[in-house]
Amino acid sequence: MKASLKKLLNNNQLIWRGERCTPVRLGMPTGHAALDAILPEAGWLRGALIEVISPQWGIGEIELFLPAMAAATQANKQLAWIAPPYIPYPPALVSGGISLRHLLVLRPPRHQDIPWAMETVLRQRRCAMVLAWPGRLISKTVRRLQLAAEAGGGVGVLFRSEHRGSSFAATRLLLTPGTTGLQVTILKSRATRGRKTVAIALD
Amino acid sequence: MSKSAAAAPLQHPLFPSQSPRVSAPSATGRSSLWMSLFFPRLSLEALDADVDARPWAVIDEAHGKQIVHAASQPARKMGVGTGMALTAAYALCPELETEQRDHSAEQACLTDLADGAMQYSSMVSLEPQALLLEIGASLKLFGGLQALCARVKGDLRQQPYRVEIAVAPSPQAALLLARCGMQAYITESAALRAELGKLPLAVLPVSEKQASLLGKMGLRELRDLWRLPREGLIKRLGLAFIDYLDRLLCNKPELRLSHKSAPNFSASWSFPRETENVTFILYGIEQLLPGLVNFMRLRELALNRLQVIFYHPDKETSRLELGTRQLCRDETHLSTLIRERLNQEKLSAPVLELALLAAEFHPAVIGNQALFAPGDEQDTDWQQVLDQLQTRLGEEAVCHLQLRDEHRPEYAWAYTPSHHAESKSHGLLKRRPLWLLSQPQRLGSTLKGIKLTSETERIEGGWWDGFDIRRDYYRARDHNGRRLWLFRNLQDGEWYLQGLFG
Numbered sequence: 001m002k003a004s005l006k007k008l009l010n011n012n013q014l015i016w017r018g019e020r021c022t023p024v025r026l027g028m029p030t031g032h033a034a035l036d037a038i039l040p041e042a043g044w045l046r047g048a049l050i051e052v053i054s055p056q057w058g059i060g061e062i063e064l065f066l067p068a069m070a071a072a073t074q075a076n077k078q079l080a081w082i083a084p085p086y087i088p089y090p091p092a093l094v095s096g097g098i099s100l101r102h103l104l105v106l107r108p109p110r111h112q113d114i115p116w117a118m119e120t121v122l123r124q125r126r127c128a129m130v131l132a133w134p135g136r137l138i139s140k141t142v143r144r145l146q147l148a149a150e151a152g153g154g155v156g157v158l159f160r161s162e163h164r165g166s167s168f169a170a171t172r173l174l175l176t177p178g179t180t181g182l183q184v185t186i187l188k189s190r191a192t193r194g195r196k197t198v199a200i201a202l203d
Numbered sequence: 204m205s206k207s208a209a210a211a212p213l214q215h216p217l218f219p220s221q222s223p224r225v226s227a228p229s230a231t232g233r234s235s236l237w238m239s240l241f242f243p244r245l246s247l248e249a250l251d252a253d254v255d256a257r258p259w260a261v262i263d264e265a266h267g268k269q270i271v272h273a274a275s276q277p278a279r280k281m282g283v284g285t286g287m288a289l290t291a292a293y294a295l296c297p298e299l300e301t302e303q304r305d306h307s308a309e310q311a312c313l314t315d316l317a318d319g320a321m322q323y324s325s326m327v328s329l330e331p332q333a334l335l336l337e338i339g340a341s342l343k344l345f346g347g348l349q350a351l352c353a354r355v356k357g358d359l360r361q362q363p364y365r366v367e368i369a370v371a372p373s374p375q376a377a378l379l380l381a382r383c384g385m386q387a388y389i390t391e392s393a394a395l396r397a398e399l400g401k402l403p404l405a406v407l408p409v410s411e412k413q414a415s416l417l418g419k420m421g422l423r424e425l426r427d428l429w430r431l432p433r434e435g436l437i438k439r440l441g442l443a444f445i446d447y448l449d450r451l452l453c454n455k456p457e458l459r460l461s462h463k464s465a466p467n468f469s470a471s472w473s474f475p476r477e478t479e480n481v482t483f484i485l486y487g488i489e490q491l492l493p494g495l496v497n498f499m500r501l502r503e504l505a506l507n508r509l510q511v512i513f514y515h516p517d518k519e520t521s522r523l524e525l526g527t528r529q530l531c532r533d534e535t536h537l538s539t540l541i542r543e544r545l546n547q548e549k550l551s552a553p554v555l556e557l558a559l560l561a562a563e564f565h566p567a568v569i570g571n572q573a574l575f576a577p578g579d580e581q582d583t584d585w586q587q588v589l590d591q592l593q594t595r596l597g598e599e600a601v602c603h604l605q606l607r608d609e610h611r612p613e614y615a616w617a618y619t620p621s622h623h624a625e626s627k628s629h630g631l632l633k634r635r636p637l638w639l640l641s642q643p644q645r646l647g648s649t650l651k652g653i654k655l656t657s658e659t660e661r662i663e664g665g666w667w668d669g670f671d672i673r674r675d676y677y678r679a680r681d682h683n684g685r686r687l688w689l690f691r692n693l694q695d696g697e698w699y700l701q702g703l704f705g
Contacts, residue, residue, distance in 0.1 A: 058685040058703030062637045086638035090606040090616040100604050108596045126585045177684020
């Protein structure tokens, strides 16, 4: 880059330079400073889907969202967990700051009702965060869910054990167990390029 | 003889022309006023709404003989009248059709009418072929006696019943006046004597023996009775008769049993031909829902259980049960729920007729509505969404979590249908996993590839209910990086996985 150009760019704050835009705080704070720093809008995007990919559960995937969920219930917003793989254990939820009366657990007996249930709940403004373990999903369904999240303004989290191809979800995270906590790799996110990995310490 | 002296012996001590007492003052201090609705042709109307289309009569049995209880207008033109023997009626009108009197149908009609009359008064009593309404308390609300009577008449005009209305300060007088077809509106008990005096004695509900006795005494009208000495009347006609006259003239208070309508809603809709089309079926249901909502609104009720019954032409009836999480009387919400269920559950066969049934009602709790309360509005929306979810997924599928005061991990929680009681978070000192396995998973007597990462936490006890435990709990990590919550069962020495730190 020419020196004159560099000088111009450095001196003129009005020129927008894609990569170094200051993060605007619009998102839902994740509660993990390292993650907030690399996510656009400094938190979970509101009105969008997050696809969480992890080959196994029990590595801290809930704890990743726990601070945001606790903040939402304290703001009198609702949470919904749809078809969780295990029993959400109330003693841990309560000590995590979640008010149980704001947590709805849906256990659809039929697997094909999960997307419908998630869409219904996501459309509600009252609901801040919906976590779902849908199993198999076709990409058209993910698109519908993304639109429902946009309509309701909440955060939808899809926990999936594998990822193939592209997705309509606004954010895709890959979770891997780290030595002291959880490694979160951002596979895709609005307004960012390339993969970024951040380690989240969990005790 | 002066005029006053001539009048004196006629002045009866029991039936003074000026009533010394105010009739039965109610708790609020006002005197009660009764409206009687008499349905002279109820026995006919209960069986056929179009009474005067043909010559027909309702037959009742008296003294082992078939007699005419009521006859339609064409039959009466031929000379058929109440109390006539059936053979005589046939002689007068050979084409006369007859039907047996149906007491239960009459009673059902009367109960329906009483339910409707509850809107004018909270005190409605069922009488033979008539209703009695205490309207003293309703006059102010409805804008006076004239307005109330006009309204009752207007509402009854839409019903296929002929009705005679009378108003009097005593229930017996109101009934008597209505039975005679006198459109009398008497509000003062002092005026009762004069008004009732005009009536012939035949209208009194007395036995045949008493009636003939009254005839033999040379009495024709009620006013003849007022002039007779009380003791003589008691001796001749009995105490019950005098008691009746006392109540008639408002000299004795009278209690009436109030009609309590058991809230039970049913309405049906039949299709011109059998249909499987959900749109048509929903249309039928939507025609019935306003009736249900109105039924609840009149009674200040709300429901959380509703049944739709489908009648199929050549199959057993099928039904659809609907439950809401909160009490509801919102027409659109109920309609949405029914639509959801219909779309989900396929009908077993074409439907010819459907019925809406509701028997479980609860008093509606209508809180004060705030002017600016978007939060509450959202809450109603949220409840309606929960209903939708429950309708489609089933009642078990929609739940909340509950924390229990219990030291054994598997009993420290429960699924509840709603968040009724929130247990306070007791100071949890130890870390607990976010995921609990529904059953502890046995890992064997030794741990392979699992590293314990915490101190021992012993949990034991529970002998009092037969589920005694003795366990040493650890946090651990397996070779995949999963964070486990394990325990070693001290009773059998085995390791179990009970939770995951998700």
